[in-house]
Amino acid sequence: MTLSIALFQMDIAFGKPDANKQKIHDSFIEIAEKNIDIVVLPELWTTGYDLTRLDEIADRNAKDSIAFLSSLAKQYNVNIVGGSIAKLTEQGNTNDMLVINRDGELVKEYEKAHLFRLMDEEKHLIEGKTDGLFELEGEPSAGVICYDIRFPEWIRTHMLDGAKMLFVVAEWPLARIDHWKALLLSRAIENQCFVIACNRVGSDPNNEFGGHSMIIGPWGEIILDTDTTEGIFLGEIDLNEVDKVRNTIPIFSDRRPDMYRS
Numbered sequence: 738m739t740l741s742i743a744l745f746q747m748d749i750a751f752g753k754p755d756a757n758k759q760k761i762h763d764s765f766i767e768i769a770e771k772n773i774d775i776v777v778l779p780e781l782w783t784t785g786y787d788l789t790r791l792d793e794i795a796d797r798n799a800k801d802s803i804a805f806l807s808s809l810a811k812q813y814n815v816n817i818v819g820g821s822i823a824k825l826t827e828q829g830n831t832n833d834m835l836v837i838n839r840d841g842e843l844v845k846e847y848e849k850a851h852l853f854r855l856m857d858e859e860k861h862l863i864e865g866k867t868d869g870l871f872e873l874e875g876e877p878s879a880g881v882i883c884y885d886i887r888f889p890e891w892i893r894t895h896m897l898d899g900a901k902m903l904f905v906v907a908e909w910p911l912a913r914i915d916h917w918k919a920l921l922l923s924r925a926i927e928n929q930c931f932v933i934a935c936n937r938v939g940s941d942p943n944n945e946f947g948g949h950s951m952i953i954g955p956w957g958e959i960i961l962d963t964d965t966t967e968g969i970f971l972g973e974i975d976l977n978e979v980d981k982v983r984n985t986i987p988i989f990s991d992r993r994p995d996m997y998r999s
């Protein structure tokens with residue numbers, strides 16, 4: 738199956754959910770005539786890293802964000818890996834990925850499992866406890882959030898369940914953009930999957946962000962690598978490539994889990 742992907746590499750207005758929603762709403766028109774199958778947004782696109790104000794600006798139970806993305810998905814007949822948003826729950830705030838299908842149905846919520854101390858996440862957010870597995874267009878997929886990609890065992894956990902596409906949504910600073918690129922490439926090669934990664938650009942009071950949203954194939958081929966400009970970037974993937982690569986070098990059946998530490 739061939740799928741066309743649009744990565745929304747956007748700047749995010751700090752602590753201004755309405756402005757960010759408006760920007761996405763207005764930009765969707767650009768994808769209308771392009772027959773896109775999946776749109777991907779970056780991490781925390783409603784609020785950015787305005788974490789000290791989350792009790793004021795986070796979305797209670799993600800209700801408004803789900804309604805917003807669901808309406809866009811139906812209007813434009815497109816699946817949306819809706820980046821992540823700050824979700825206010827009874828227990829606290831989470832960094833919550835939303836995945837919506839073409840019919841506007843919520844197919845997955847995944848809460849970031851690994852909180853990033855360098856950006857104070859552990860002070861303001863609670864960690865997720867469940868996996869990021871879902872299906873889009875009938876294809877097994879997984880979604881993770883930014884710092885999660887530094888944990889190859891977490892990604893492998895998803896791949897052992899058969900995921901062929903790994904979606905990564907991020908606010909990854911420019912200062913470590915070489916890590917971002919190397920980690921994404923490694924996750925694609927070692928898991929023989931497509932990595933579809935959307936980072937933000939621009940800056941907030943603490944960081945300048947690095948863009949370089951990417952699509953990488955299961956052989957490690959770079960299908961798309963952007964720069965640091967804001968925009969919607971397109972790429973196409975053929976999921977048959979995953980089976981071809983997995984049959985050529987059968988790493989999943991060659992594993993020796995009996996020798997690995999958990």
Ligand SMILES: NC(=O)CCC(=O)C(=O)O
Nearest residue numbers: 853883884908909910913
């Ligand atoms: N938002 C994040 O999780 C950033 C992760 C990051 O910058 C890193 O180096 O890891």
